[in-house]
Amino acid sequence: MHQLKSDAQPAPVSLGRAIVITSGKGGVGKTTTTANLGTALARRGASVALVDADVGLRNLDIVLGLESRVKHHVLDVLEEQVTLDEALVRDKNSPTLHLLAAAQTREKDDVDTDKMRALVQKLRERFEYVLIDCPAGIEMGFKNAVAGAQEAIVVCTPEVSAVRDVDRVVGLLGNAFSPQLIINRVRPQLVKKGKMLSVEDVNSILRLPLLGVIADEPDVIVSTNKGEPLALRSDSRTAAAYHAIAARVAGEDVPAPTVTQKESLMDRLGALFGGRR
Amino acid sequence: MVEFFNRIFGRQNSGATAKERLRLVLMSDHLSLAPEMIEAMKRDLLDVISKYVQLDRDKVDVHFENQDDALAMLANIPITGVNRNSGPKDDSGTGSTPPQSGSTSKKKRKSTNTPAAAT
Ligand SMILES: Nc1ncnc2c1ncn2[C@@H]1O[C@H](COP(=O)(O)OP(=O)(O)O)[C@@H](O)[C@H]1O
Numbered sequence: 001m002h003q004l005k006s007d008a009q010p011a012p013v014s015l016g017r018a019i020v021i022t023s024g025k026g027g028v029g030k031t032t033t034t035a036n037l038g039t040a041l042a043r044r045g046a047s048v049a050l051v052d053a054d055v056g057l058r059n060l061d062i063v064l065g066l067e068s069r070v071k072h073h074v075l076d077v078l079e080e081q082v083t084l085d086e087a088l089v090r091d092k093n094s095p096t097l098h099l100l101a102a103a104q105t106r107e108k109d110d111v112d113t114d115k116m117r118a119l120v121q122k123l124r125e126r127f128e129y130v131l132i133d134c135p136a137g138i139e140m141g142f143k144n145a146v147a148g149a150q151e152a153i154v155v156c157t158p159e160v161s162a163v164r165d166v167d168r169v170v171g172l173l174g175n176a177f178s179p180q181l182i183i184n185r186v187r188p189q190l191v192k193k194g195k196m197l198s199v200e201d202v203n204s205i206l207r208l209p210l211l212g213v214i215a216d217e218p219d220v221i222v223s224t225n226k227g228e229p230l231a232l233r234s235d236s237r238t239a240a241a242y243h244a245i246a247a248r249v250a251g252e253d254v255p256a257p258t259v260t261q262k263e264s265l266m267d268r269l270g271a272l273f274g275g276r277r
Numbered sequence: 278m279v280e281f282f283n284r285i286f287g288r289q290n291s292g293a294t295a296k297e298r299l300r301l302v303l304m305s306d307h308l309s310l311a312p313e314m315i316e317a318m319k320r321d322l323l324d325v326i327s328k329y330v331q332l333d334r335d336k337v338d339v340h341f342e343n344q345d346d347a348l349a350m351l352a353n354i355p356i357t358g359v360n361r362n363s364g365p366k367d368d369s370g371t372g373s374t375p376p377q378s379g380s381t382s383k384k385k386r387k388s389t390n391t392p393a394a395a396t
């Protein structure tokens with residue numbers, strides 16, 4: 001199924017997988033995760049379409065560094081102003097990765113849920129993966145983003161409010177979507193000191209299949225500044241974590257997710273005096 | 278060891294605090310998202326109690342409250358009289374010991390700590 005393809009032509013024998021990336025809370029890393037997972041899947045040779053469903057607050061194009069190439073957006077396609085091909089933007093780094101940007105000057109309520117579902121279906125005919133970047137909240141924008149998906153990835157940070165919101169979203173998704181969890185922005189040093197919820201703490205409450213754990217890394221912000229997803233790099237632990245997530249999504253049996261982070265001098269000194277490694 | 282140092286320096290283990298707060302908040306979220314379950318639980322509860330005493334069902338108040346380290350179910354159940362000839366033994370065929378009768382399965386999500394104050 002995952003044959004290497006140079007471009008996204010109407011080829012796949014079976015329909016692709018539409019996965020919504022959601023969380024309830026804003027700012028936990030949905031867009032960052034969508035861009036990096038999309039990049040990592042494309043690096044594996046898969047054809048991938050990223051759909052920015054955050055109408056009115058478009059950002060996925062920025063994270064991918066594609067903002068200057070976006071000419072049309074999801075709503076133009078839904079309202080049949082342009083064809084799907086005219087609106088799809090090919091990524092500058094990964095030839096099999098494509099973006100369908102959100103409309104910046106429109107509102108979430110402008111989206112017709114049935115049309116959105118049909119659009120995702122159409123994308124599934126052409127791409128092996130359709131990743132939908134969901135807006136924050138549980139209102140219309142969420143419903144539209146979820147409409148065409150069969151699977152969900154929920155992104156959570158180790159914070160009380162984020163876990164609570166994920167719990168709510170998972171409740172709303174119900175028995176469908178087989179949600180899987182990515183825990184983002186973990187700071188192992190803080191966890192070690194008992195100052196942050198651990199991966200186990202979070203998942204003892206959510207009890208979801210754990211797809212991956214991403215450390216809180218300045219590199220993530222640097223790469224966003226540059227518009228080059230971290231997953232493009234080969235010298236980064238966080239990039240490796242995204243690649244492991246992509247492998248797991250693709251059905252590969254990869255070892256359980258762990259998280260490591262560079263220790264600062266202060267961390268090491270603190271550990272020394274604290275009598276720990 | 279680390280806990281010892283934390284205690285010396287008066288540091289709080291905020292990760293543990295977060296975990297505890299999360300547990301409580303999710304319990305009350307789940308309860309408030311399942312009003313039918315609470316109604317069913319209330320009904321079963323009153324059914325059991327009314328085997329022994331007469332109640333004013335309209336004035337019953339059951340609610341949940343976050344207490345220090347647990348979610349508590351508080352029940353205020355006005356009793357209007359005592360059922361003389363009632364006891365664990367003389368009920369119809371449905372199990373004679375009250376705690377086993379009724380559909381206890383509906384109480385699954387109830388907190389472990391449930392003081393019920395009857396007036
Ligand atoms: N693992 C991480 N480490 C550091 N910063 C991160 C990480 N993940 C996300 N961020 C930053 O957090 C902010 C919010 O991320 P974003 O992906 O836009 O969240 P969302 O789409 O859920 O609103 C961005 O500034 C992003 O760069």
Ligand SMILES: [Mg+2]
Binds near residue numbers: 030032134135
């Ligand atoms: Mg976003």
